[in-house]
Each structure stands twice: as C-alpha cells, then as structure tokens.
Amino acid sequence: MLKHTLIEATKAGAAEILRFFNSDFKISNKEGINNLVTEADHAAEEAIIGAIKSKFPGHYILSEEAGEIIQDSAFKWIIDPIDGTVNFAHGIPLNCVSIGIEKEGEIIMAAVYNPHLNEFYFAEKGRGASLNDKPIRVSEQSQVINACLVTGFPYTYINSTNGPLEIFERFVRKGVPVRRLGSAAIDLCWVAAGRFDGFYEHKLEAWDSAAGYLIVEEAGGKVTDHEGNKFSVYQHKVLATNGKIHDEMVAVINNKKEL
Numbered sequence: 001m002l003k004h005t006l007i008e009a010t011k012a013g014a015a016e017i018l019r020f021f022n023s024d025f026k027i028s029n030k031e032g033i034n035n036l037v038t039e040a041d042h043a044a045e046e047a048i049i050g051a052i053k054s055k056f057p058g059h060y061i062l063s064e065e066a067g068e069i070i071q072d073s074a075f076k077w078i079i080d081p082i083d084g085t086v087n088f089a090h091g092i093p094l095n096c097v098s099i100g101i102e103k104e105g106e107i108i109m110a111a112v113y114n115p116h117l118n119e120f121y122f123a124e125k126g127r128g129a130s131l132n133d134k135p136i137r138v139s140e141q142s143q144v145i146n147a148c149l150v151t152g153f154p155y156t157y158i159n160s161t162n163g164p165l166e167i168f169e170r171f172v173r174k175g176v177p178v179r180r181l182g183s184a185a186i187d188l189c190w191v192a193a194g195r196f197d198g199f200y201e202h203k204l205e206a207w208d209s210a211a212g213y214l215i216v217e218e219a220g221g222k223v224t225d226h227e228g229n230k231f232s233v234y235q236h237k238v239l240a241t242n243g244k245i246h247d248e249m250v251a252v253i254n255n256k257k258e259l
Contacts, residue, residue: 001055003124006099006111009051013081013097014115016044021116022091038089041065044081044097052077064207076102078233080207083112084183093117098185100210100233107233110211112185121189121215129192129218138221138242139194144171144252145259147197147245150179150187154203164202167253174259184238188212191240192219198241198249200226206233216240226253 020040045065052059061069063079077099082088084095093116101109112121121136123129129136141147149171153164171178179196181187185208187199192215210233213223222243223231228250231238241249251257 002101002109005052005055006101006109007122009048009077010097010099010111010113010120012047012051013044013099014113016040016047017082017088017095017097018115019043021088021093038082038085040088041082041085045079048079048081048097048099062206064205074104078102078107078206078210080185080211083185083208084181087182092182094181094183094186096183096185098207098211100214102210102233107210107214110214112189112211112215114186119189121192121211123192123211123215123218125214125218127218129215131189131193136193136219138192138216138219139197140244141197141242142244144198144245144248145174145176148177148179148195150181150190150196150199152180152182152184152187152201152204162253162255167200170252170255171259176259184208185212188216188240191221191242192216194219194242198239198245200239200249200253201237202226203236204238205236209233209238213238213240222246224250226250 045063058071058073060071060073060076080098082095083098088095096112096114098112100107108125110123121131184201184204189212190196191199216223223240225231226237226239
C-alpha cells in the first residue's frame with residue numbers, strides 16, 4: 001500500500017507539471033533572488049498531498065510550499081512538488097516531482113519523476129534502485145580528474161572562503177567537467193544512474209535531497225556531508241558520489257588536495 005500510494009502521489013504531481021508546462025501560469029518570488037514559486041507548484045503539491053491523505057490521513061507531511069502538516073506518526077512524507085522550478089518557469093524540461101518517505105528518522109522509500117523525459121526513479125531501503133523498473137547502478141569511475149560532476153548554487157549566499165564559486169573553480173580550472181542542471185533531485189538520480197560520477201551542493205533543504213539520497217545509496221553510491229560525515233536530509237551540505245571518488249572529492253572540496 002505504501003509503495004502504491006507513493007507512485008500514485010508522484011504521478012499525480014507530475015500530471016499537474018505537464019498540465020501547466022509551457023502554458024500561462026502565475027509566478028511569484030519567495031525570499032531571495034530567483035527563488036520562484038508558480039501556480040503549478042501549488043497545484044502539484046495539492047494533488048500529491050490529496051493522494052497521500054486519501055490512503056494515509058494520519059501521516060506527517062513536510063512539503064516545500066505547504067510546510068509541515070504535523071501528525072503523531074512514525075511516517076513522514078518529504079515532498080518537493082516541482083524540483084527545478086526556475087527550469088519549469090522557463091520551459092526547460094529538467095524538473096521533477098521528488099518524494100521521500102521517512103520512518104522513525106530513516107528514509108525508507110523514494111520516488112523522483114521527470115515526466116518530460118518519462119524517467120521514473122524509485123528506491124526502497126535494502127532493495128536497490130530502479131529507473132522505469134530497470135535496476136540502476138552508479139559508475140565505476142575511480143579518479144576525480146576523469147570524472148563528470150554536477151553541482152548547484154544557492155540563490156543567496158555569502159561569498160565566503162571555500163564557498164560554492166571557489167570550489168567550482170577548483171575543479172573547472174583543472175579541466176574537470178562540472179554541470180549545473182538546476183534540479184538537485186535529478187542531479188542525485190543521474191549519479192545513481194551512472195551518468196554523473198559525483199554531485200555536491202552547499203545549501204539543500206530536506207525536500208531537495210530526501211528522495212535522491214536514498215536512490216543514490218540503493219544504487220551503490222555514497223552520500224555524506226562535505227566533510228565525509230554521516231548524511232542527514234536536515235543539514236544543507238551534500239556530497240553524493242559513486243563511492244570510488246568520494247574520499248578524493250572530500251579532500252578537494254576541503255582544499256586538502258589539489259587535482
């Protein structure tokens with residue numbers, strides 16, 4: 001029932017994404033520059049929460065736009081109705097629904113769906129990860145210098161020492177390709193699928209990382225904070241890799257090794 005509802009809720013949100021995509025819709029700005037929310041975000045969120053509540057009305061919900069719907073439950077649904085809203089608002093088909101299910105503090109099930117590419121990623125704790133029902137695995141790349149990486153930049157941040165731009169420069173000056181797609185959930189899934197060898201970002205929220213985190217780990221990858229410590233979806237800094245380049249990525253990010 002849990003898996004079925006997760007899939008149903010994810011597809012309900014994706015249907016709203018497709019309904020609004022490349023049409024006229026209202027756009028507003030949240031705190032910060034280019035931190036957009038659209039009419040479609042709210043419609044997708046409503047569809048997702050409706051699907052969840054129809055089966056599990058007593059479950060706790062944390063969603064990007066609605067915030068917390070607090071319930072006394074061991075289960076928490078962590079929802080990003082549209083991850084990649086700026087892409088969505090500009091007609092760029094790199095956006096998705098992202099939902100992770102947490103049970104007693106542990107992410108146990110996850111789905112990320114980009115309906116434009118018809119890519120549905122799913123993972124269940126201890127049971128592996130899949131793309132459109134086919135198993136996926138992380139890449140075999142063993143050196144950062146030969147890796148293809150992906151990152152993102154916060155909308156607002158202080159340009160501090162060892163900040164996003166400084167670390168980005170550290171890689172690209174050595175010729176390492178670092179992409180910037182605009183959707184952390186897709187970034188994480190593409191690491192899981194072996195398209196990217198590693199992903200790092202400085203300021204993600206729980207709804208950005210909850211689903212992709214489990215998908216990467218179930219595909220054989222590794223996810224930590226930037227220092228290599230145990231990852232929590234409730235802290236901001238994320239490093240996700242195929243595992244083989246993880247320690248080297250930690251060293252480069254923290255300026256302890258030069259490529």
